[in-house]
Amino acid sequence: MTAATQATTSTAAAAPPAVTIRDLTIVYRTPAGELPAVSGVDLDLPPGTITGLVGESGSGKSTLALSLLGAVQRPGRIAAGSIHVDGLGNLVELSAKSLQEARGGEIGYVFQAAQNSLNPLKTVGKQLLDLGRSHGVRDRTALVRSAKELLAGMGLDAARVLDSYQHELSGGMRQRVGIMFALVLNAHVLVLDEPTTALDMISQANVLKIVRAVHTERGLTTLLVTHDIGVVAEVAERIAVMYGGVVVEQGETADVLRAPKHPYARALINAIPRVSGDLSAARPLPGRPPTLGTIPTRGCVFRERCAVYAERQLPACVAEQPPLAPVADGSGRLVACHAVAVEDQQATGETA
Amino acid sequence: MRNLLVRLAGHLVRALVMIWVVATFTFFLIRLMPGDPVAAQYEKLVQQGMSPDAARNATRLTYGFLPTGSGWDQYVHYLWRLLHFDFGRSTQTLGVNASAEVLTGAKWTIGLVLAGILISFALGTVLGVIAAIRRSSGVGDALTITGSLFHAIPQFVMALVLITVFTVIWPVFPTDGNVDILVDPGFNGPYVASLVSHASLPALAYALSMFGSYLLTMRSSVISVLGDDFVLAAELRGLTRTMRLRYIARNALLPLFTIFALTIGFMFGGAVFIEKAFNYPGMGITLINSIGHRDYSTMNATFLLITAAVIVANIVADLLYTAIDPRVRRGGEAVA
Ligand SMILES: Nc1ncnc2c1ncn2[C@@H]1O[C@H](COP(=O)(O)OP(=O)(O)OP(=O)(O)O)[C@@H](O)[C@H]1O
Ligand SMILES: [Mg+2]
Numbered sequence: 001m002t003a004a005t006q007a008t009t010s011t012a013a014a015a016p017p018a019v020t021i022r023d024l025t026i027v028y029r030t031p032a033g034e035l036p037a038v039s040g041v042d043l044d045l046p047p048g049t050i051t052g053l054v055g056e057s058g059s060g061k062s063t064l065a066l067s068l069l070g071a072v073q074r075p076g077r078i079a080a081g082s083i084h085v086d087g088l089g090n091l092v093e094l095s096a097k098s099l100q101e102a103r104g105g106e107i108g109y110v111f112q113a114a115q116n117s118l119n120p121l122k123t124v125g126k127q128l129l130d131l132g133r134s135h136g137v138r139d140r141t142a143l144v145r146s147a148k149e150l151l152a153g154m155g156l157d158a159a160r161v162l163d164s165y166q167h168e169l170s171g172g173m174r175q176r177v178g179i180m181f182a183l184v185l186n187a188h189v190l191v192l193d194e195p196t197t198a199l200d201m202i203s204q205a206n207v208l209k210i211v212r213a214v215h216t217e218r219g220l221t222t223l224l225v226t227h228d229i230g231v232v233a234e235v236a237e238r239i240a241v242m243y244g245g246v247v248v249e250q251g252e253t254a255d256v257l258r259a260p261k262h263p264y265a266r267a268l269i270n271a272i273p274r275v276s277g278d279l280s281a282a283r284p285l286p287g288r289p290p291t292l293g294t295i296p297t298r299g300c301v302f303r304e305r306c307a308v309y310a311e312r313q314l315p316a317c318v319a320e321q322p323p324l325a326p327v328a329d330g331s332g333r334l335v336a337c338h339a340v341a342v343e344d345q346q347a348t349g350e351t352a
Numbered sequence: 353m354r355n356l357l358v359r360l361a362g363h364l365v366r367a368l369v370m371i372w373v374v375a376t377f378t379f380f381l382i383r384l385m386p387g388d389p390v391a392a393q394y395e396k397l398v399q400q401g402m403s404p405d406a407a408r409n410a411t412r413l414t415y416g417f418l419p420t421g422s423g424w425d426q427y428v429h430y431l432w433r434l435l436h437f438d439f440g441r442s443t444q445t446l447g448v449n450a451s452a453e454v455l456t457g458a459k460w461t462i463g464l465v466l467a468g469i470l471i472s473f474a475l476g477t478v479l480g481v482i483a484a485i486r487r488s489s490g491v492g493d494a495l496t497i498t499g500s501l502f503h504a505i506p507q508f509v510m511a512l513v514l515i516t517v518f519t520v521i522w523p524v525f526p527t528d529g530n531v532d533i534l535v536d537p538g539f540n541g542p543y544v545a546s547l548v549s550h551a552s553l554p555a556l557a558y559a560l561s562m563f564g565s566y567l568l569t570m571r572s573s574v575i576s577v578l579g580d581d582f583v584l585a586a587e588l589r590g591l592t593r594t595m596r597l598r599y600i601a602r603n604a605l606l607p608l609f610t611i612f613a614l615t616i617g618f619m620f621g622g623a624v625f626i627e628k629a630f631n632y633p634g635m636g637i638t639l640i641n642s643i644g645h646r647d648y649s650t651m652n653a654t655f656l657l658i659t660a661a662v663i664v665a666n667i668v669a670d671l672l673y674t675a676i677d678p679r680v681r682r683g684g685e686a687v688a
Contacts, residue, residue, distance in 0.1 A: 104590030117585035119599045134591045165678045
């Protein structure tokens, strides 16, 4: 009794992250050897928040998202680091059986190309029962009932959807069915990889509204992968910006969008002409995003396209990848940039 | 359901057209043979002193063709007989209708072909799935090579190898015919056992010469399905491995129905070689004998029966496809 009370109070007070990723490195085997798609990433997902993960194509977002389910696809593998998920422990050390149960059980995943995430030969309902069977669900009536509740909550004709095949559903409907599958077994962590990418504007807005609603209603911890900063601005409390397999900036969405600190984050955010903003201020980022083979192995991954490096040529930028460190303003923002660290030092030096 | 009926109707129309084309083709083929056997028979009978009318009737009975009259009349008459399943008389077995002659052989051939298809399909698809999933290991390579090898061996070579191995080197199967004539016919143990042991090697010859192409097709089909989004999605949803394999296999089977139809034609074609090698009294032997005896009626009936069998197999394959693929069965509009 006391222990239980204590446990509740301590969770409420400290609110440890629901997901803690530390020093995660994921490599793909290529003809040129094993190359990292994700290198030394630290990322916390606080419980009850939506974290947006943004970055250009090939920056390693999907690879990182898959690792949250212990499902990095061959020829990739987790080479180092840990992924702690509340209630599951370190995913990297889990057995294949426990991982299979965790997927769809504790952690739900909504697929990038959700357009084709269903077996085309079976109805949604049959696939729901397959899901139940795979997870040892005894009460099939209850399973169907919660699926119907979820579908109805997302504005669908539940009975009809369960009796439909994939090809009979529109894009927006398929995406909502994908969300149903991710949550029907009461997952508390939700990973969405580009959930709105293939949808038209109206469906996009609808799906985002739904994501927001189920997230709040169920008290989820959500990671939303996208390359659309607008989507993050709309739904995410926190944002993590990835470049070349590295998280370069992390913080509250509002803070980061208002005043991005990392030169890449700044370039990325400035590249979108804001509706109210000055069109001429919108500059596209020069150069191309790196691929596995072209990510610099020494020094800062962003150096080659970095405006600050071009101007100041800090030797540290060539020597090593800067660690993701808190900035001095006390906002809890984390930035991986030598130049920002130097500025901070100067600033604190002046005040001291 | 309506979809299915429309489909079936379409099939029937196409089937009739195809049978008509083949029937017309054989009509002209036989009429254009050197020495026109139909006219020759008629003339022979007239010379032997038969009245033209009687000779005309006798020839018609034999060939199902009118020997005289305009080409058009003869053609219409021929089609009319076909509509009544009258293919004329066999000239090698006197007094027997060509259709009866062919059907006697056909039932044995169809038995062998069906057994061969079932065995090769089961073997080929299961091994194909394994070859695809283990494609980067020795097992996968070995299966793929075996598949290509068997695919390349001609049916009569396969038959001869089986005969050598299982009746000469290691005599466990009979060589000759379809049943031991010393056993009492009927539904009794020894008779059935004799039927099965006689059919084993020829059925195996069909199966071994076919499973390679099923294996290779299934392998590439599974590999392509493995790259589909829904397979990864099923994994991320935590479906068990068995369940995922079932999803993959069922989706991968679809393209096999396309080659299924080709296979059937190939198998009936092979009947000639395999039945000859095992002296198995099926349609292939009937065809060989009818060619030897210039028994045109029987030949004609055999061609038409093979055509019909291939068409029926095509229809069955397509209906199975329809049954298994909801995108065909339940055409496409999204629910509102
Ligand atoms: N199976 C694989 N084999 C080899 N390299 C891979 C594989 N999958 C991904 N990669 C590489 O890993 C890097 C990260 O890929 P990932 O899919 O995680 O990027 P992403 O940020 O999700 O991009 P996108 O916005 O295009 O989805 C890319 O350079 C990609 O080429
Ligand atoms: Mg991606």
